[in-house]
Amino acid sequence: MTARLLGFDPASGLTQWWLEDGEGNWAQKASQHVEGLLDLNREARNHCNPWNAARDVRLVARIPLIVIAKWRNELGVDYWNPDHQHKVDALLDDADWRWLRTDSPSPRCGYGERALVGPVLRSSRQGAK
Numbered sequence: 633m634t635a636r637l638l639g640f641d642p643a644s645g646l647t648q649w650w651l652e653d654g655e656g657n658w659a660q661k662a663s664q665h666v667e668g669l670l671d672l673n674r675e676a677r678n679h680c681n682p683w684n685a686a687r688d689v690r691l692v693a694r695i696p697l698i699v700i701a702k703w704r705n706e707l708g709v710d711y712w713n714p715d716h717q718h719k720v721d722a723l724l725d726d727a728d729w730r731w732l733r734t735d736s737p738s739p740r741c742g743y744g745e746r747a748l749v750g751p752v753l754r755s756s757r758q759g760a761k
Contacts, residue, residue, distance in 0.1 A: 633651060633652070633653050633654070634651070634652050634654070635649050635650070635651050635661075636649065636650045636651075636652075637649060637650075638650050638660070644664065644696075644697055645664050645665035645666065645668075646662065646663075646664045646697050646698065647662065647663050647664070648660065648661070648662050649661040649662075649663075662698060662701060663698065664696050664697060664698035666696040666698065666699075669694055669696055670696075670731055672694060672734075673693070673694050673731065673732060673733065673734050674731075676691065676694075676734035676735075677733060677734055677735065677736055678736075680734070682734060682735040690735065691734050691735065692724065692733060692734060692735050693724050693732045693733050693734055693735075694732065694734055695711065695732050696732075699732065700712075703720075703723065707719075707723075709723065
């Protein structure tokens with residue numbers, strides 16, 4: 633098996649490899665160092681107010697690029713497609729993915745639209761011209 637480095641992004645920690653087995657079979661492999669990002673998520677969840685000063689934007693998650701790729705390849709959820717927003721929200725509300733979240737659940741209702749803290753927005757400018 634031979635492996636050739638295709639690229640490394642030091643800002644995101646994302647590494648991509650080209651793998652060949654010598655028999656004409658190949659694969660692409662991606663990995664990412666996410667420990668620092670997950671530590672930031674944990675600190676934000678425990679110690680930070682998720683709202684901006686104007687309270688019109690709330691930080692709910694930091695999602696590593698490798699997880700976005702995993703969701704697309706294994707679950708068919710495209711983070712970048714606005715039509716998949718409800719699927720992304722459902723994943724972020726799932727206990728299996730709680731380590732991506734930067735906010736705490738509402739004491740009475742949990743995460744998501746049911747939460748007492750208000751709606752989850754990607755941007756304060758959605759729909760604005």
